[in-house]
Amino acid sequence: MTELVEVLLQGERAPEYAHPGDAGADLTASEAVRLEPGHRATVGTGVAIALPDGFAAFVLPRSGLAARHGITIVNAPGTIDAGYRGEIRVTLLNTDAEAAYEVAVGDRIAQLVVMPVSRARFVPVATLPGSDRGEGGFGSTGYGRDA
Numbered sequence: 001m002t003e004l005v006e007v008l009l010q011g012e013r014a015p016e017y018a019h020p021g022d023a024g025a026d027l028t029a030s031e032a033v034r035l036e037p038g039h040r041a042t043v044g045t046g047v048a049i050a051l052p053d054g055f056a057a058f059v060l061p062r063s064g065l066a067a068r069h070g071i072t073i074v075n076a077p078g079t080i081d082a083g084y085r086g087e088i089r090v091t092l093l094n095t096d097a098e099a100a101y102e103v104a105v106g107d108r109i110a111q112l113v114v115m116p117v118s119r120a121r122f123v124p125v126a127t128l129p130g131s132d133r134g135e136g137g138f139g140s141t142g143y144g145r146d147a
Helices: 063-069
Strands: 006-009 025-028 033-035 040-044 047-050 055-060 071-073 078-080 089-094 101-103 108-116
Touching: 033 040, 033 089, 063 071, 089 108
Parallel strands: none
Antiparallel strands: 006 047, 025 108, 033 101, 040 089, 055 078, 055 108, 071 089
16 A cells, blocks of 8 residues: 655655665755764754645654664654644754764655554543553563563
């Protein structure tokens, strides 16, 4: 299934899938930014989109930038609702303790994943139904190889 997403460009190019079967389309920087170690900056993409009702887009970090340079996204995933029409901007964070990172115009800085979303109806109740997990939260299934 292919959904039509309208794109308004003010920057380099529309989001593109690098390879057949990719889930995320690359977003590129429309401005140059220098990220000092431990610093963050919000970088424009020059792209605004119109998603169909029932869909949302999620802005995710690029694994290569994270692995090679320590660059990630502060609020990953960033959520773009179907009604939002502003520019997609990405708040990058340089987690490297020593090296600055230069973002140039046209650099791939994030990926955009478009997905269908369900709208829930929230119903207040006195108690929740039971489950195998119960109230176990973060780390409740154990740690390491023994988990």
